Amino acid sequence: MVRIENASLSFDGVEALRGVSLHVPRGVLLGLMGPLGCGKTTLCRVACGLESLDTGQVLFDGVDITTVGPAERRRAYRRCGMQFQNDALFEHKSVLENVGYPLERLTEQSAAEIRGRAMERIAMVGLFGTENRLPNELSGGQRRRVAVARACVTDPELLLCDDPTAGLDPVTSRRILDMIAGIRYQARNTVVVISSDVLGLMSVSEQIGLLWDGKLVAHGGPAALWQDSQPKVRRFLDDAQLPLGGGF
């Protein structure tokens, strides 16, 4: 589905990605993890064509979307759904309008169909009853869930979730990850999820990618990752297994 090859990108001298190659096959749920600031968000943005690379390419079903014209790139955008790390909800639209907006822009459905579909997704993320509120009347966790609902409402071929569990309690966090896995199961799409809930991510993903300082240091099934003996992987996993709140 998406193949990123030798991607490097730096912002004003800060190297966010250094030669990352990653293949996400169709229909796979890939969990992406790594320490703070290791380039997870940047990699996701690269995958859907929001960032231009310094070197390397992003192949979307074999088409390099970093070199195509704006029309072709828009076509690629249509196939992606992205949930941004800071939600990116449209503040002057209600929850229902936010979730329905991608359908309104990207599909030919009637207003009633859009409403029904959006309500279904809102209910699915457990926000039934808040559909007429504005984003600034929601809690952080509720906003996050609206963002997930909006990203997946069109059942995009590639769904990218940038830290849907950030700042949530462990139970809600696990529930959100299960919900994303459920969406993937229903829509049979390809999903990339970034999360700092390592154990939760391990339990829902078929593949795990571990980024470290702009490099992909491990990529494979969760079981293989547990066995990995690289010092960086061991350190990351050992830190992640600390009992909650025991990291201080």
Added chain:
Amino acid sequence: MALSEGIAKLGSVFLAASAQTGGAAVLLCSVAKRLVPPRFDREELRRCLLSMGYQSLGIILATAFVVGIILVLQAYVFIDRYGLRSQLGWGAGFVTIRELGPVLFALMFSGRVGAYTAAELGTMQVTDQVDGLRCLAIDPISYLVVPRVLAMIVSLVCLTIIGNTMALLSASLVGDVLLEVEQHTFWGALLERLTPWDYLTSVLKAGLFGGIIAVTSCYYGLSTSGGAPGVGRSVNASVVASAVAIFVVDFFSTFVAG
């Protein structure tokens, strides 16, 4: 040492200003490209016209009212000394329509609408809403910038015409009360001596200033980085740059239009 530092600083300010002017010019070109054939969001245009034009009416009318009064109070001394009462309408009309109206209303408009736009787009930029639009295959320029540019040009032209009228009304009233210049003398002199070109200059300037404010505020809004403090910086830069650009363009247009 201090001198070379000063020169270096001056140079970097100049470079930054050039880069920003260039950036705004590029934005202007991309806006122009989306106007033929027209590709922009009409719903957003309607929303902008309402919030930028209609809702600025109050502040422009208030400004205009005061401007008219001040104009007559300032002219009072000269009018009285040289016995030019019959020409009060012409003087007030000429100054208001050609110069004071367009510039003052543009500055008010920039403070209200330009600052708001820079803050709005800046917030959208730093909270990834602009990228969110891109991900929905929506071109941010067609969706956000073009409607704002059109709305600001149309709004400022209309507001300037309305504001000029209001300023002249208050000037004629104060002239009547204070200088005993009768209404028909005031309006007679004004209508007789002002040429169509004077009115046209006013409208052209207003349109030009509206475009300047729009492109500047959208440019600074969309190039915001660095979270909430970045939004503050963008608003600040946008208002300052708009004001400078308005004065510079006003100088040259007055020079050219005579």
